[in-house]
Amino acid sequence: MGGAYTTVRASYGRAWSFLIAGKEREFQGNAGYEDVVEESYSYDSTVGNYRRVAVGDLVVVRDSREALGVGFIETLDIVPHQQKLRNRCPECESTGFKERTTELPRYRCSPCGTAFDSPKVETIPVTTYRAHYGRTWQPLEGCLNKRQLADLSLSRSDQQSIKAMDRERVLHAVASRGVRLPRQGCVVPATQRRPLELPGGRRRTTAAARRGQDNFRKALVAQYGLICAVTGPAPAEVLEAAHLRPFATTERHRAEEGLLLRADVHRLFDSGLLTISPELVVHVAPTLRGYGAYSVLDGRSLYVPRDHALDLNVVEEHYATTTAAW
Structure with a gap:
């Protein structure tokens, strides 16, 4: 045997x-x-x-x-x-x-x-x-x-x-x-093979909650994939569901008023340092022009499909409110 x-x-x-x-x-x-x-x-x-x-x-x-x-x-x-x-x-x-x-x-x-x-x-x-x-x-x-x-x-x-x-x-x-x-390279060398004994003790299970899986985020992921609307494809762990209208004000989740954004971009978006015009072009506040990683985003078209469901009236509202403070 x-x-x-x-x-x-x-x-x-x-x-x-x-x-x-x-x-x-x-x-x-x-x-x-x-x-x-x-x-x-x-x-x-x-x-x-x-x-x-x-x-x-x-x-x-x-x-x-x-x-x-x-x-x-x-x-x-x-x-x-x-x-x-x-x-x-x-x-x-x-x-x-x-x-x-x-x-x-x-x-x-x-x-x-x-x-x-x-x-x-x-x-x-x-x-x-x-x-x-x-x-x-x-x-x-x-x-x-x-x-x-x-x-x-x-x-x-x-x-x-x-x-x-x-x-x-x-x-x-x-x-x-x-x-x-990741690029599919060579398989694991023999010296790095995993132990053959099946793991015991505690383990992660399928019942564990997944990161950020509320209904609003799930709706945006289903619609746009794992793509930051400003910077492009990104790991799931850094993508967050952003509201064009503050949830504290509206107390509602509408996919038409949401975008998936990378965590740092989401923070800038909520802080009024980054916004999107009704033409779906990214605009960065003048105070960020000294930061190369963010200034290059200015003028970039949004990563959304042509058949997007964004409410352009809400986009225009966020753009006008944000840029008025610059």
Whole structure:
């Protein structure tokens, strides 16, 4: 019997979407999988496409609603000769059932309709896998929704945990939404391979709140991608939702009155040192002309699509109020 090992064979060419753990992956009688969304993805030899996933492949991590992030597989841990518990319907032995939350008995089998409290449990041999992509991970934060992901998929099935994607179209789609992946270089050298022991103790989970994910920001990310309206594509961690009208005054969130701005640009915008004209051109206060990093923004066209939803009346209002104080 062979032991655990890590593969570093590069295969540049394929792309996959990985469905994260939770209720969505509690199917075929298993109890789900342990994932650390921004670092690694776990699966086993009962999952479709498990043989085809390889180092160098592009992966989009998703939940049932949207894309959470993207990266390249850097290493792939493989542990053969493992045991897995699988539940079956005691009547027809199907694995096609789920636990019910509001009715008793606890389970109902979809194929045969039998309701029961305790499933039949069996032990099966499996090979387990953990794909690592944390060093190239870029958050997507929902800027690709379920429908858009389906358009990029090579599979029509909604049930697959690992679905084949069109690699070139995925790369184009994430780039168009402002996401910049690191250059895909050599795989991790053998001296830097990750430990084969699967991590124990505490871990980050999919239940953790994502940075800045209020509804207003989510609406702007969905509309514009991860792109600062003034400076262009930027990491998700520095992008903030800016109000053209102060929220303290209006107490409302309207996507037509919002822009995604880099944190420092947002501060200047709220401080009255930077504004946008109705022609969607950036204007910088004279007091900032001595700062090269900001003076070069003056006169730059806004990074928004032609079919933007900005309320130009509100843009003009902010511009007039701001420039009057310069």
